[in-house]
Amino acid sequence: MNLKEHLLSxxxxxxxxxxxxxxxxxxxxxxxxxxAGTIEPRYYExxxxxxxxxGPYYLLAPGLAMPHARPEGGVIENSFALxxxxxxxxxxxxxxxxxxxxxxxxxxxxxxxxxxAIVQVVTLLDNExxxxxxxxxxxxxxxxxLFEELD
Amino acid sequence: MIEREVxxxxxxxLHTRPGNQFVKLAKTFPCDIIVRRGETEFSxxxxxxxMKVGVSKGDHITIVCDGEKENEAIDxxxxxxxxxxx
Numbered sequence: 418m419n420l421k422e423h424l425l426s427x428x429x430x431x432x433x434x435x436x437x438x439x440x441x442x443x444x445x446x447x448x449x450x451x452x453a454g455t456i457e458p459r460y461y462e463x464x465x466x467x468x469x470x471x472g473p474y475y476l477l478a479p480g481l482a483m484p485h486a487r488p489e490g491g492v493i494e495n496s497f498a499l500x501x502x503x504x505x506x507x508x509x510x511x512x513x514x515x516x517x518x519x520x521x522x523x524x525x526x527x528x529x530x531x532x533x534a535i536v537q538v539v540t541l542l543d544n545e546x547x548x549x550x551x552x553x554x555x556x557x558x559x560x561x562x563l564f565e566e567l568d
Numbered sequence: 569m570i571e572r573e574v575x576x577x578x579x580x581x582l583h584t585r586p587g588n589q590f591v592k593l594a595k596t597f598p599c600d601i602i603v604r605r606g607e608t609e610f611s612x613x614x615x616x617x618x619m620k621v622g623v624s625k626g627d628h629i630t631i632v633c634d635g636e637k638e639n640e641a642i643d644x645x646x647x648x649x650x651x652x653x654x
Contacts, residue, residue, distance in 0.1 A: 531583040
């Protein structure tokens, strides 16, 4: 599963989204995957419930989130979604709040999730320049150009 | 500077949640903390780096602490890893 190809081919990219809170930000990502048929609607509920029980365990660094639940939480196909927010939202973690870039991740099994999917997301995001360009992207073409530069 | 080798024993390794907790714990100490696995070294205070390396069950990692409270830090982090159960 190639992160950049997945995002572009499934049109699972939403830029400069208006989200009123962290739940709406998470939903912007999972809604695209539900529409693409790669997750069941309950995957969103799983993420929200886990977050309320365990805290936002998927915040990677200041500004960056990787919302996901376990594979058994309603994953149909391995997939990703990218959401950037017009205004950042707080998830309740002073180390990383506020968040304005989210890559939703859905993997069918734990091995794929840990050893492939997560590695691809963090490899993309472990670069200040990439993050600034994601943050500044207004159109799908901006993302295509960015991904082409990275390949 | 002190270092200690530990084996990762929990099923999910240091992916996502346990990794997040490990990084949060490391950040509570003022000293520099490095994790080494094989030829790879990275800061224990960066979840991005930790996840990029991908530490799994059965991996042997070396924790290296250098500076203020280095003894407390290495004890706390190795105890955390030894007691991970999920």
